[in-house]
Every structure is written in structure tokens, then in C-alpha cells.
Amino acid sequence: MSDPRLAPVLDRIDAELPAALDRLMEFLRIPSISTDPAYRSECDRAADWLVADLVSIGVDAAKRPTPGHAMVVGHTADAGPHVLFYGHYDVQPVDPLGEWKTPPFEPVLQETEEHGQVIRGRGSSDDKGQLMTFVEACRAWKAVHGSLPAKISFFFEGEEESGSPSLIPFMKENAAELTAELALICDTSMVAPGVPSIASQLRGMLKDEFTITGPRIDLHSGHYGGPALNPLKEIARVVASFHDETGRVAVEGFYEGVEEISDEMKRQWEASGFDEKTYLESVGMSRAHGEEGYSTLEQQWARPTLEVNGLWGGYMGAGSKTVIPSKAHCKITCRLVGSMDPDRLREKIRAHVSDRLSPDATVTWDGNLDGSPAAVMNTDRPEFEAARSALSDEWDREAVLVGMGGSIPIAGFFKEVLGMDAMLIGFANDDDAIHSPNEKYNVESFHKGIRSWARVLAALSAERS
Amino acid sequence: MSDPRLAPVLDRIDAELPAALDRLMEFLRIPSISTDPAYRSECDRAADWLVADLVSIGVDAAKRPTPGHAMVVGHTADAGPHVLFYGHYDVQPVDPLGEWKTPPFEPVLQETEEHGQVIRGRGSSDDKGQLMTFVEACRAWKAVHGSLPAKISFFFEGEEESGSPSLIPFMKENAAELTAELALICDTSMVAPGVPSIASQLRGMLKDEFTITGPRIDLHSGHYGGPALNPLKEIARVVASFHDETGRVAVEGFYEGVEEISDEMKRQWEASGFDEKTYLESVGMSRAHGEEGYSTLEQQWARPTLEVNGLWGGYMGAGSKTVIPSKAHCKITCRLVGSMDPDRLREKIRAHVSDRLSPDATVTWDGNLDGSPAAVMNTDRPEFEAARSALSDEWDREAVLVGMGGSIPIAGFFKEVLGMDAMLIGFANDDDAIHSPNEKYNVESFHKGIRSWARVLAALSAERS
Numbered sequence: 069m070s071d072p073r074l075a076p077v078l079d080r081i082d083a084e085l086p087a088a089l090d091r092l093m094e095f096l097r098i099p100s101i102s103t104d105p106a107y108r109s110e111c112d113r114a115a116d117w118l119v120a121d122l123v124s125i126g127v128d129a130a131k132r133p134t135p136g137h138a139m140v141v142g143h144t145a146d147a148g149p150h151v152l153f154y155g156h157y158d159v160q161p162v163d164p165l166g167e168w169k170t171p172p173f174e175p176v177l178q179e180t181e182e183h184g185q186v187i188r189g190r191g192s193s194d195d196k197g198q199l200m201t202f203v204e205a206c207r208a209w210k211a212v213h214g215s216l217p218a219k220i221s222f223f224f225e226g227e228e229e230s231g232s233p234s235l236i237p238f239m240k241e242n243a244a245e246l247t248a249e250l251a252l253i254c255d256t257s258m259v260a261p262g263v264p265s266i267a268s269q270l271r272g273m274l275k276d277e278f279t280i281t282g283p284r285i286d287l288h289s290g291h292y293g294g295p296a297l298n299p300l301k302e303i304a305r306v307v308a309s310f311h312d313e314t315g316r317v318a319v320e321g322f323y324e325g326v327e328e329i330s331d332e333m334k335r336q337w338e339a340s341g342f343d344e345k346t347y348l349e350s351v352g353m354s355r356a357h358g359e360e361g362y363s364t365l366e367q368q369w370a371r372p373t374l375e376v377n378g379l380w381g382g383y384m385g386a387g388s389k390t391v392i393p394s395k396a397h398c399k400i401t402c403r404l405v406g407s408m409d410p411d412r413l414r415e416k417i418r419a420h421v422s423d424r425l426s427p428d429a430t431v432t433w434d435g436n437l438d439g440s441p442a443a444v445m446n447t448d449r450p451e452f453e454a455a456r457s458a459l460s461d462e463w464d465r466e467a468v469l470v471g472m473g474g475s476i477p478i479a480g481f482f483k484e485v486l487g488m489d490a491m492l493i494g495f496a497n498d499d500d501a502i503h504s505p506n507e508k509y510n511v512e513s514f515h516k517g518i519r520s521w522a523r524v525l526a527a528l529s530a531e532r533s
Numbered sequence: 534m535s536d537p538r539l540a541p542v543l544d545r546i547d548a549e550l551p552a553a554l555d556r557l558m559e560f561l562r563i564p565s566i567s568t569d570p571a572y573r574s575e576c577d578r579a580a581d582w583l584v585a586d587l588v589s590i591g592v593d594a595a596k597r598p599t600p601g602h603a604m605v606v607g608h609t610a611d612a613g614p615h616v617l618f619y620g621h622y623d624v625q626p627v628d629p630l631g632e633w634k635t636p637p638f639e640p641v642l643q644e645t646e647e648h649g650q651v652i653r654g655r656g657s658s659d660d661k662g663q664l665m666t667f668v669e670a671c672r673a674w675k676a677v678h679g680s681l682p683a684k685i686s687f688f689f690e691g692e693e694e695s696g697s698p699s700l701i702p703f704m705k706e707n708a709a710e711l712t713a714e715l716a717l718i719c720d721t722s723m724v725a726p727g728v729p730s731i732a733s734q735l736r737g738m739l740k741d742e743f744t745i746t747g748p749r750i751d752l753h754s755g756h757y758g759g760p761a762l763n764p765l766k767e768i769a770r771v772v773a774s775f776h777d778e779t780g781r782v783a784v785e786g787f788y789e790g791v792e793e794i795s796d797e798m799k800r801q802w803e804a805s806g807f808d809e810k811t812y813l814e815s816v817g818m819s820r821a822h823g824e825e826g827y828s829t830l831e832q833q834w835a836r837p838t839l840e841v842n843g844l845w846g847g848y849m850g851a852g853s854k855t856v857i858p859s860k861a862h863c864k865i866t867c868r869l870v871g872s873m874d875p876d877r878l879r880e881k882i883r884a885h886v887s888d889r890l891s892p893d894a895t896v897t898w899d900g901n902l903d904g905s906p907a908a909v910m911n912t913d914r915p916e917f918e919a920a921r922s923a924l925s926d927e928w929d930r931e932a933v934l935v936g937m938g939g940s941i942p943i944a945g946f947f948k949e950v951l952g953m954d955a956m957l958i959g960f961a962n963d964d965d966a967i968h969s970p971n972e973k974y975n976v977e978s979f980h981k982g983i984r985s986w987a988r989v990l991a992a993l994s995a996e997r998s
Binding site: 103104105160161163164167230231257271273275277282283284285286287288289290291292293294295296297298300301303304305307308309310311347348350351352353354355356357358359364367368371373375376377378379380381382383384385386387388389390391392393396397399401403426427428435436472473474475498501502503504505506 | 568569570625626629695736740742747748750751753754755756757758759760761762763765766768769770771772773774775812813815816817819822824832833836838843844846848850855857862866891892893900937938967969970971
């Protein structure tokens with residue numbers, strides 16, 4: 069840390085931590101669930117909150133309407149390299165609500181044995197807490213130096229958890245305004261606790277949903293049990309046919325475009341500090357259950373999946389009901405790698421289902437048609453080395469380039485629509501329970517995350533000068 | 534119809550039909566869903582309504598408490614054979630509520646092309662409408678003659694749709710009071726529209742429910758997709774394993790105690806007027822989907838089943854959620870025939886599931902342990918021939934002895950606990966949508982059902998004298 073501008077900024081971040089936590093808590097109390105239309109006005113309120121917060125640190129920011137949830141865009145007029153920071157203010161639904169130990173939108177600070185202090189609540193990690201690490205770094209820098217070390221554009225969306233339908237049209241319409249030298253994204257996790265991580269590749273995503281209809285109406289299992297086509301049995305058979313007994317996806321042509329990773333990459337990943345035992349045991353698993361012949365990390369970062377995210381039909385209430393339902397439903401997502409094409413894959417999956425239906429059964433597809441291919445980052449850019457060095461300084465441990473099992477389609481879109489590379493740095497932990505009940509973000513992630521961004525901004529500005 | 538007492542009773546029934554429909558409507562407006570604790574007081578209200586109605590026709594009736602929903606028991610002091618009439622005042626849940634075209638508990642009379650006038654609403658057929666056919670026959674007889682042609686006991690329960698937990702204890706405690714020469718039950722359907730039917734055999738029933746747990750908590754399908762054990766895939770595999778590709782249940786030992794029916798019985802059934810084409814096509818099926826090698830009627834009446842009545846887990850709301858849930862759930866029922874033993878079968882099914890689980894997956898069973906074997910009626914008793922003749926007179930078509938796919942465990946319990954035979958006569962139709970949205974009861978079933986019971990009572994009393 070030779071940059072003399074940095075020390076007072078880091079001191080300010082340390083001193084301001086309680087105030088920064090208060091601000092995050094306020095943001096977390098807004099239930100901005102984007103996928104559920106009932107929360108539309110709350111999403112709007114979250115966007116307003118962000119605009120006000122950016123304006124309070126001197127950013128020229130505004131809420132920008134879309135056909136869906138609003139974007140928040142802001143710019144500074146500072147000198148230095150021009151970077152665009154992306155995050156999302158929307159959050160996942162909270163069900164099953166009964167499994168939350170504290171209300172999801174009443175965030176609290178909790179002392180834990182394993183992680184020290186944590187922030188508990190929906191969005192604390194994904195992505196409000198992560199997003200605010202960058203905003204707080206800018207706030208501290210500005211307070212100390214009166215200006216920022218880079219020209220920064222802020223770009224926050226409110227549809228990341230619901231397929232980002234407005235994202236590409238908005239980027240196309242505002243391409244000049246949104247194009248910077250590099251995009252920074254804080255929506256990923258560290259490969260292991262305390263190991264600063266920059267994403268080198270991300271899996272892509274395909275979502276779909278189908279309904280199998282058997283009888284025209286719900287039937288009585290006494291009058292019709294036997295002769296009736298039961299769509300629950302039908303959908304179970306179809307879902308069971310998605311995988312073979314080795315864990316491999318059995319949809320014909322599924323693995324087209326999948327590339328095996330190099331031995332060199334495997335070695336790097338194995339040396340990354342990834343703690344397989346903790347990763348598995350913390351969620352109650354004694355082994356990895358994916359494709360035989362691939363390591364846990366490969367299954368997570370380098371192999372595609374077909375997962376069932378929801379499956380339902382018939383009577384789900386208390387007690388028993390002797391019904392043979394008319395319909396059964398299934399939601400799926402696939403994670404994609406290499407050059408797998410979401411549109412072609414969707415057709416293959418739909419054909420797989422249709423080909424397996426019994427006579428009298430019909431299938432309808434309700435999924436939106438969005439999909440995103442896998443993304444590989446341009447890690448040869450000098451900013452990656454600058455950031456790696458800055459992160460290593462903060463965490464006192466060598467930062468690593470790692471794969472990521474999740475999908476952050478925005479990285480691919482920045483490249484595709486704006487020709488802009490992206491660098492993904494995140495401070496979440498695998499046990500943050502994002503998308504699950506009792507989501508949390510370690511206060512260490514928040515605090516050192518803010519400090520990390522201050523260091524990265526200094527490094528990017530120094531690398532330029 | 535040589536019995537001179539009958540003609541004025543039938544005339545009175547015809548004249549009183551509008552008033553009888555009004556009474557039924559009032560009864561149907563009480564949402565007595567027994568399986569859902571939220572409707573407990575409504576079940577109580579239905580019992581009160583029945584007591585008041587019985588008292589209004591001179592029956593010495595009372596509500597009798599149980600640990601669950603109350604029984605309604607009443608007696609008359611008339612001379613003649615002593616019969617006990619059984620029915621149930623509770624109804625099935627109404628979900629999916631969105632598929633009802635009229636509110637389930639706001640019954641209406643509707644003119645239909647296919648069936649003439651129908652009574653639409655939950656319970657109209659199962660079992661409030663059927664139950665009231667007998668009560669109305671008694672009311673008319675009493676009004677005309679001042680007394681009934683038989684000593685009648687009434688026995689109505691409120692837990693038939695939720696496993697009848699209080700039934701056997703109550704019968705044991707009140708055995709002397711509840712034992713008559715013969716039980717009459719109106720909770721079955723006619724083999725074809727307009728064909729009066731007496732049940733000669735009923736399938737038994739076993740209910741169970743299980744939960745498969747994979748990961749300890751819900752997981753993110755990016756961070757864990759691949760290595761994670763997905764309980765939805767697990768439960769789909771287990772459910773798919775319940776049947777082989779010929780429709781036969783693949784649980785080891787499932788068919789122990791099943792007997793093939795005689796060629797003579799098959800011939801009788803084939804001549805019963807059962808309309809296979811209508812039965813299948815009315816619910817959108819072009820063929821029977823049960824065990825290969827058995828006719829539609831055999832699949833429905835003479836073969837056991839393992840049906841899935843509910844299957845659920847993961848995200849079921851609007852939009853998409855990239856979750857791998859911790860738990861998946863399944864409700865099943867089996868229909869039993871011959872001497873299949875519910876308790877032994879339950880163990881076989883549970884072992885089948887346990888044996889198929891992946892490492893790290895666990896199963897818990899939540900079903901109540903009730904079960905009822907199949908029941909074969911004592912059709913050699915003279916009352917069966919008397920009733921057959923009476924029904925043939927009313928419907929102008931030979932009454933038939935038929936199998937039944939449904940389970941009316943009460944018939945077996947009467948025999949087992951009280952040593953009392955039962956005769957099941959019902960006027961429902963297969964398209965009544967009992968247990969489904971838009972349940973209905975044909976006004977013809979109601980009207981001719983009342984007339985049928987008047988004739989049966991006359992015949993039973995004449996057969997004795």
C-alpha cells in the first residue's frame with residue numbers, strides 16, 4: 069500500500085462502519101421482491117432510496133423508468149479511468165417464510181460463533197449488502213478527498229432476480245451513457261472464507277416451466293384410480309428421466325458445447341483454498357451428488373446442470389385428499405458452460421419431455437424465453453492484476469482467479485451489447501444462504517469489502533497514471 | 534308396486550321436491566370441511582343443523598361429542614324391521630378454488646344440457662345430497678302415515694373425509710345403541726346414468742405421506758447446483774419407481790392377497806350397463822391407463838392401486854427462483870382388494886422408499902396409520918333382493934349388483950365392530966366431480982333417490998311381514 073491517498077480513507081471507513089451498517093439496514097427493510105407483482109411499489113421505493121443515497125454523496129443520479137422495474141443510473145464528474153459499477157437492488161422471494169428465525173425484512177445484527185457478527189435478512193448478501201460495499205467506499209473517499217480517484221458511473225437494476233427483462237433494451241437505448249472502460253460487479257462470493265476472489269468464468273442460465281395435464285378435471289381416486297392417467301406419476305417419470313444413474317443429464321444433445329477444463333485450471337482451482345469438506349458438510353452432505361468422475365469444484369464451476377426448482381400438483385394441505393389431479397407443474401433451471409446455446413438447449417429439453425408423455429397427457433410450457441450463455445472474463449487486462457494485488461493487501465492472503473457456479477448474465481451482456489469487459493469481485497460466503505431462509509452477510513465481508521473497493525479504486529487510478 | 538302405503542308417499546315426495554331442495558341448499562351452505570382445523574366450528578354447525586332437521590320429523594336425535602367432530606345419532610320408536618342409516622355431513626376441501634365456476638358453498642340449481650337440472654356445490658353429491666335422500670323419504674312417509682314402516686336409527690359422522698378417527702371408538706362405546714338388523718348407506722354411485730346399483734364389493738384404503746430431506750437448508754442452484762442432492766429429483770425418482778412400464782405397482786409383495794375375479798363376475802359387470810367410452814371420454818381420456826391386461830372396470834373395481842394425491846417442494850409461486858430446496862413431499866393412497874392387509878402393505882411401501890434413497894437423503898413418514906381392508910357384502914340376505922326389486926320399479930330398469938372403486942370403510946367396520954351387515958345404495962353419477970371443483974348432484978338423482986328409499990323401506994317392511 070504505497071498510495072498515500074489510501075490510509076485516511078481506510079481510517080474513515082473503519083470509523084464510519086456503524087453508520088454504514090445503519091444505512092444498509094434501512095435499505096434492507098424495503099421488501100423489493102421483483103418476481104412478485106405484489107411488491108412492485110416496494111421495488112420502486114428501493115430505487116428511490118438508492119437515488120437519494122447516491123445524490124447524498126454528490127452523484128448525479130436518477131431513477132429511470134422501464135416497462136418493468138426502474139433502473140438507477142448515476143455519474144460522477146471526476147478525473148481518472150472511467151468505470152461503471154453494477155449491482156441490483158431487488159431480492160429473492162422469502163418463502164418458506166416459516167423457516168426464517170427472524171423476519172426477512174427486519175434485518176438484525178447477530179453475534180455468531182462461526183462468523184463473528186453477521187447481518188441477517190433478505191438481501192443482506194444478495195445483493196444489497198454487496199452493492200453497498202462499493203457505494204460506502206466511494207462515500208468515504210469523497211468525504212476524505214472531496215473527489216473520487218476515478219470517473220464512476222453507477223448502474224443498478226431491479227430485475228436481476230426475475231430474469232432482467234428490461235436490461236438489454238435499456239442498455240441498447242442508453243449505450244453511450246453506460247459504456248465505460250470497464251464494468252465492476254459485486255455479486256459473487258469468495259471461494260473460501262477470507263480468500264479474496266475474482267471470477268474468471270461464470271455459468272450461463274436457462275429457465276423454463278411446464279405443466280402436464282392428464283384428466284380434464286380433478287378426479288376421485290376411488291372412482292378413477294386405476295384407469296386414470298395421474299399427471300403426478302407422469303411428471304415424476306419425466307423428471308426422473310432427466311438424469312441417468314451416474315448423475316449425467318440424459319437429455320439428448322445436452323452436452324453439446326461443453327468443454328473439459330484444462331489440467332492447469334484444475335490445478336489452480338485445487339490450490340484456491342476451496343474447502344470441499346465445509347462446503348458439503350455445512351449443508352448436510354457427505355459427498356457430491358453430481359456427475360460421477362468430476363470433482364466437487366468441477367461439478368460446481370465447470371459442468372452444466374439441469375435442476376428442478378419447483379415441483380407441484382394435487383393436494384398439499386393438511387390431512388389427506390383422495391384426488392387424482394388434472395395438472396402437475398415443474399420449474400427448471402439449467403446452468404450452462406462453454407459454448408452451450410440456451411435457445412437450442414431449450415428445444416432439446418422440451419422435445420425430451422414431449423417424447424416421454426403417455427397417450428392422453430399434454431404439456432404446456434410457461435417459462436420466459438430468456439437465457440444467457442456462460443461467460444469467460446478477459447483476465448489479461450491489466451486491471452485484473454491491479455485488483456488482485458489490492459485485494460491481496462487487504463485480506464493478507466493471495467487473491468485468486470476462480471470459476472463460479474452462479475450466473476451473472478450481466479457480464480455477458482456488457483460485452484455483447486456495449487463491448488465492455490467486466491471484473492467481478494464479491495465478498496459473499498457460500499454459507500450466506502442467499503435465495504434461502506435466514507440469509508446473512510458477515511460484517512467482516514461488509515467492512516473489508518468496503519476497504520477492498522477503496523484499495524481497488526486506488527489501484528485502478530494508479531495503474532492509469 | 535303392490536304396497537298400498539306407497540303411492541301417497543311418492544305423491545308427497547313429488548309435491549315436496551322444491552321444499553326438499555331448499556333444505557338441501559341450506560345444508561350445503563355450511564362449509565363443513567373436516568380435514569381442515571379452520572373449519573371446525575362449521576362442522577359443528579352442520580351437526581346442529583342435522584339434529585334440528587331430524588327432530589323436526591320426530592326423531593329422537595342428539596349431537597354426540599367425540600375427541601374429533603361430533604356424531605349425530607337419532608332413533609325412531611316405530612315398529613317393523615330395525616335398520617340403521619349411515620351418512621356423513623363433512624365434505625372435502627375445495628382447492629383448487631380458482632377452478633370453481635360458482636362459489637363452492639353458495640349452492641345453485643343449474644339447467645344443463647346433459648343432465649337436466651343439477652345442484653352445484655361442494656357436498657351436493659358427497660354426501661349431503663345423498664344423505665338427504667333418505668331423510669326426505671322418511672319425512673314424506675311420516676307426513677303421510679304418521680309413522681315409519683321400520684324402526685330407524687340415524688348415524689351421521691363428520692370425519693369421513695378425514696380418516697374417521699373417532700368412528701371405531703364411538704361405535705365400540707355405543708355398540709348396543711348402534712346395532713340394528715342391517716345398515717343402509719347412501720354414499721355410492723350408479724354404474725351408469727339411470728341404472729340403479731347396489732354395491733357388492735368395495736375397495737379398501739391405505740393413506741400415507743412422506744417427506745424426503747436432502748440438504749439441511751434450501752440452496753442456491755448456482756452455488757450448489759451439481760454437487761447438491763436435489764430432493765425434488767430424489768422424490769421424482771422414488772415416485773417413478775412405484776410402477777413398472779405396464780402400469781403394475783412395482784412395490785415388492787404389493788399384490789399379496791389380491792384375487793382374480795371370476796369369469797362369471799366379469800360377465801355380470803360387462804352386462805351392468807357401465808359405459809366405458811363415456812366414463813373415459815368425459816374426463817379427457819381415450820383409454821384406460823392402469824395395469825395392462827385388465828379391463829377398465831376391473832382396473833376400477835377389482836385391482837389395487839397406488840396413487841399419488843399430492844407432490845410438492847421448492848418454489849411454486851409466480852416467476853422463477855433458482856433454489857434447490859431442502860425438502861420434497863408426497864401424499865399417497867392405495868386402494869385395496871381381496872385380503873390385502875393395510876398394515877403389512879404400509880410397511881412394504883415404506884421399505885420400498887427407504888431402499889431407494891440416495892446417500893445423504895432421509896425420509897420421514899407423516900401419514901396417520903388408519904387403513905381399511907376391502908369389503909365384500911353379504912348379498913345372500915333377503916333384503917338385497919327386496920331392495921333390488923324396489924329399485925327396479927322406481928328406475929324402470931333392472932337394478933344391478935356392482936363392484937365399486939371407492940372405499941367406504943364404514944361397511945367393514947359395521948361388520949367388524951357390530952357384527953352388522955350393510956347394504957350400499959347410492960344415486961351419484963361418475964361425473965358428479967366429487968372431491969373436485971364444481972361438484973354437482975343431478976336433481977334426478979335427488980328426486981328419484983328419495984322415491985327409491987321410500988320404496989326400499991316399504992319393501993323391507995313387507996319382506997318382514
